[in-house]
Amino acid sequence: MPALARLFVKTALVYLGAGLLLGIYLALPARGAWLTWQHLLWPIWIHMLTLGWLSQLIFGVAFWLFPRHSREQPYGPAHLAWWTYFMLNSGLLLRWVSEPLTLYSPFSLWRYLLLLSALLQAASGILMAGYLWTRTKPR
Amino acid sequence: MIRVSAWLTRIALLHLLLGFLAGGLLLLHKGDWLPAIPGLLIMHIEWVLMGWMGLMALAVAWWIFPRIDRHRPSAWPVWIAGGVFIAGVWTVIIGAGAGLPSALLAGRLLELGGLLGMGATLWPRIRAYRRRQR
Numbered sequence: 001m002p003a004l005a006r007l008f009v010k011t012a013l014v015y016l017g018a019g020l021l022l023g024i025y026l027a028l029p030a031r032g033a034w035l036t037w038q039h040l041l042w043p044i045w046i047h048m049l050t051l052g053w054l055s056q057l058i059f060g061v062a063f064w065l066f067p068r069h070s071r072e073q074p075y076g077p078a079h080l081a082w083w084t085y086f087m088l089n090s091g092l093l094l095r096w097v098s099e100p101l102t103l104y105s106p107f108s109l110w111r112y113l114l115l116l117s118a119l120l121q122a123a124s125g126i127l128m129a130g131y132l133w134t135r136t137k138p139r
Numbered sequence: 140m141i142r143v144s145a146w147l148t149r150i151a152l153l154h155l156l157l158g159f160l161a162g163g164l165l166l167l168h169k170g171d172w173l174p175a176i177p178g179l180l181i182m183h184i185e186w187v188l189m190g191w192m193g194l195m196a197l198a199v200a201w202w203i204f205p206r207i208d209r210h211r212p213s214a215w216p217v218w219i220a221g222g223v224f225i226a227g228v229w230t231v232i233i234g235a236g237a238g239l240p241s242a243l244l245a246g247r248l249l250e251l252g253g254l255l256g257m258g259a260t261l262w263p264r265i266r267a268y269r270r271r272q273r
Contacts, residue, residue, distance in 0.1 A: 054192060055155075065203075067140050095166070102170050111170040118166035125159020129152040136152070138145035 001064050004081055008060025011089065015052030019045060040100035051121070052092055059084065059128055066135040080131035084124045091120030140202055143214045147198035147221045154190025154228065158183055178235035181243070185235070189250055190228040197221070197257045204264040216260050224253025 001009075022045045030038050059081070069076030098113035140148070161183035167173040201217055227249030234242025 050187065050192075055187075058192070058195060099166070099169065111172070114166060114170035115172055118163040118170070121166070122159050122163030125156055125162075129156040129159075132152055133149060136145050136148045137140055138142040139140060 002075060004075075004078065004085065005060045005064035007085060008056050008063065011085075012053050012056040012060060015048050015056065015092075019048040019053055022048060036104075037100070040103055044096055044099060047092065047095065051088070056088065059132075062132055062135070066132065067137050069135055076134045077131060080127045084128040084131065087120045087127065088124035091117045091124060094120065141211070141214065143217045143221065144198045144202035147194055147201075147217075147225075150225055151191050151195040151198060154186045154194065158186030158191050161186060177238065181235035182232050185228055185231045185246075189231075190225075193250075193254075194221070194224060194228075197224070197254075197261075200261055201257070204261060205266060205268065207263060212260060212264075216256060220253045220256025220260070222253075223249055223256060227251075227253055 022041065026038050026042060026045055028034075028038075063075065063078075063081055068074040075081075094113050094117035098110045098117055101107070101110040102114045161179055164173060164176060165179055165183055168175050168179075198221070201214075227246045230242050230246030230249055232246075234240070234246055
């Protein structure tokens with residue numbers, strides 16, 4: 001298993017664990033500010049599981065198992081996949097902070113961080129779709 | 140990679156691209172950078188869950204699942220079922236954009252039909268490896 005595939009899969013497992021922990025927090029009975037935070041954190045939880053866990057697991061396994069690009073360069077333009085890893089995860093981490101705080105506090109820095117997070121996550125999708133396209137070859 | 144799997148995977152990648160872009164737009168709206176786009180949340184969910192993850196899983200399953208007596212069954216039912224599934228995704232997308240609940244329903248029914256078609260071809264291939272006879 002190549003290094004990047006291991007990194008994707010291990011990070012995905014960490015997100016699954018974090019998603020389960022947050023899921024426990026969201027399931028606790030709550031009132032007042034606690035309840036407000038549960039509502040604010042709900043989209044974070046969904047994206048922890050769908051992006052951090054599932055999509056990242058698919059990226060890792062596809063990077064590992066999809067048909068080789070060529071004999072000389074089996075993983076093709078792998079730098080695109082590396083960039084995806086860093087952009088997706090930095091975008092997700094920024095989102096954890098900025099998404100609930102944008103809705104909770106009027107401080108404008110959170111809006112800018114949310115903008116950056118949105119751009120990083122969208123760019124990671126573009127890069128990975130482009131990268132995996134080069135590894136998807138009909139026989 | 141088998142031709143039908145490769146093409147279904149490519150369409151799944153297109154849905155990944157659109158789904159992530161839609162997600163970015165939704166986040167920009169949440170930060171008050173953009174006005175709301177009607178139906179975009181449903182489009183985002185449909186592209187990511189059905190168009191990307193669902194279709195990708197089905198395409199790869201057809202490629203890697205064990206063969207039956209060393210033969211992979213004919214691919215034409217998968218072309219049709221995959222086409223129906225994709226038509227379902229896009230019917231939901233159009234329904235969400237145009238605000239047509241009947242299109243959402245029709246799209247989900249098409250997705251279910253496509254899934255049943257794919258499932259029927261995949262089901263016999265979900266099995267344990269047979270021990271070789273000496």
